Amino acid sequence: MVQETTIAILGAGAWGAALANLAAANGHRVRLWSRQGTEMLQAVVQDAQIVLSAISMKGVRTVASQVQSCPLSPETIFVTATKGLEPQTTATPTQIWQAAFPNHPVVVLSGPNLSAEIQKSLPAATVVASNIYTAAQKVQLLFSSPRFRVYTNPDPLGVELGGTLKNVMAIAAGVCDGLQLGTNAKAALVTRGLTEMVRIGNFLGAKTETFYGLSGLGDLLATCNSPLSRNYQVGYQMACGKTLTNILANLPGTAEGVNTCQVLMQLAQQQNIYMPITEQVYRLLQSEVTPQQALDELMLRNIKPEYH
Ligand SMILES: NC(=O)C1=CN([C@@H]2O[C@H](COP(=O)(O)OP(=O)(O)OC[C@H]3O[C@@H](n4cnc5c(N)ncnc54)[C@H](O)[C@@H]3O)[C@@H](O)[C@H]2O)C=CC1
Ligand SMILES: O=C(CO)COP(=O)(O)O
Numbered sequence: 001m002v003q004e005t006t007i008a009i010l011g012a013g014a015w016g017a018a019l020a021n022l023a024a025a026n027g028h029r030v031r032l033w034s035r036q037g038t039e040m041l042q043a044v045v046q047d048a049q050i051v052l053s054a055i056s057m058k059g060v061r062t063v064a065s066q067v068q069s070c071p072l073s074p075e076t077i078f079v080t081a082t083k084g085l086e087p088q089t090t091a092t093p094t095q096i097w098q099a100a101f102p103n104h105p106v107v108v109l110s111g112p113n114l115s116a117e118i119q120k121s122l123p124a125a126t127v128v129a130s131n132i133y134t135a136a137q138k139v140q141l142l143f144s145s146p147r148f149r150v151y152t153n154p155d156p157l158g159v160e161l162g163g164t165l166k167n168v169m170a171i172a173a174g175v176c177d178g179l180q181l182g183t184n185a186k187a188a189l190v191t192r193g194l195t196e197m198v199r200i201g202n203f204l205g206a207k208t209e210t211f212y213g214l215s216g217l218g219d220l221l222a223t224c225n226s227p228l229s230r231n232y233q234v235g236y237q238m239a240c241g242k243t244l245t246n247i248l249a250n251l252p253g254t255a256e257g258v259n260t261c262q263v264l265m266q267l268a269q270q271q272n273i274y275m276p277i278t279e280q281v282y283r284l285l286q287s288e289v290t291p292q293q294a295l296d297e298l299m300l301r302n303i304k305p306e307y308h
Contacts, residue, residue: 002141004028008048010063012037014253015081016054018115022148035059042070050077050142052109053097056254057084060093064100077135078106079128083163084256085263092160105135108156109143110163110215112222114229118148125149127215129156151214158210161201166220167257168264169193170231171281173224175291177232178239189277190224196275200264203273231257238284239291258285276301 005028009020012034024030033044045051045067055063060082078101082093091099098106111126118124126143128150130136140150153159172193176186197220198211210216223229227236234255237247248255265282268275280294289297 002026005050005142006031006048007050007052007142008033008045009052009054010034010041010044010067011054011056011059013054013056014115015113016052018113018118019052019054019081019109019143021119022143022145026142026145028142035063041066045070045072045076047073048076049073050079050139052079052081053093054081057082057086057093057256057259060084060096061086064096068100072101072104074103076101076104077138078104079109079139080106080160081109082256083110083160083167083260085164085260087259087263087266090263090267092157092164094156094160105130105132106156107132107136107139108160109139110159110219112214112218114222114226116228121147123147123149125151125214125218127151127153127159127213129153129159129215131156153210153213153215155207155210157204158201158206159213159215161204161206162197162211162213162216163219164256164260165197165200165264166193166216166223167231167255168261168278168281169197169220170223170229171235171238171255171257171261171285172277174229174232174235174237175239175281175284175294176235178236179291179295181295186224190220193224193277194220196277200267200273200275200278203271230255234258235281244285244287257281261285 007023007028008031009016010033012032020030020032031044078097080093094106107128107130109128128136128139136152144150261282264278283289284294
């Protein structure tokens with residue numbers, strides 16, 4: 001039996017609400033905070049053993065600095081469930097939380113976790129990772145249940161980047177399905193997408209094998225194959241002729257891949273990293289190419305060996 005724990009969840013969107021339900025179902029005291037709500041941030045994080053952030057990327061730095069001015073227990077463990085990169089710095093959410101709280105452990109939680117399925121109590125698995133193994137173990141115990149299987153992993157950066165980078169590939173997969181390109185095309189896209197994720201992930205310091213686990217390949221399969229994924233919806237609806245502005249205005253929640261793609265393109269250009277799928281998704285989002293032209297650009301590149 002796991003000890004009852006007080007968990008403050010920051011961000012009451014689709015993912016924050018689903019994680020709150022998982023923790024509450026395990027008997028923990030859950031306090032949910034949202035910038036639109038009436039609860040004071042200070043009261044929500046006070047004495048919490050766990051502070052979990054499920055804030056969209058664009059709000060992470062602001063909320064982290066607001067939490068800095070709140071009194072916290074020295075034992076508090078931070079958990080981050082955001083999947084994005086900060087535009088100005090290319091920092092991951094973990095890097096932002098760790099810089100704000102250098103003396104606290106930070107744990108990443110990431111995996112194939114479409115919140116709508118989790119809210120229906122369908123079975124799912126996820127990964128928790130931290131440089132401090134005991135902190136990851138603690139979070140594993142808090143969330144594990146017969147319907148949510150939680151694994152630990154020693155590569156927090158790889159786990160975090162898997163969930164972040166696959167969002168760009170999910171946009172591409174939505175385009176692939178929207179254009180009705182077939183199963184062979186989808187298999188090629190997802191497989192080459194994974195190669196691209198490993199390439200940029202290795203450059204940023206993540207381990208290759210992490211991308212073949214739940215937080216990489218697992219999340220790639222979930223979001224590239226489900227209309228529940230907002231990122232997939234962006235690509236699918238663009239392939240059906242809608243504009244990005246129109247799609248985002250009607251999307252239920254955040255599609256982080258749109259911003260992540262811009263950050264990755266900046267990085268690819270600065271560091272000379274070859275990211276052909278990301279480049280075409282970027283050009284599509286910028287209205288520089290149509291979905292069909294993006295496909296042609298990818299198919300008509302110079303032929304080359306697979307492992308390059
Ligand atoms: N929905 C899902 O299935 C999953 C989502 N995620 C990730 O979790 C994060 C949140 O996703 P969702 O809950 O789906 O999005 P959402 O759009 O439903 O909710 C976002 C939350 O962030 C808050 N927020 C946004 N900007 C803010 C700001 N500037 N300051 C303070 N709070 C701000 C919103 O008020 C809201 O509570 C994203 O990074 C997403 O990639 C991860 C796994 C699953
Ligand atoms: O990350 C997710 C599932 O693991 C959610 O995907 P979307 O953000 O594309 O909806």
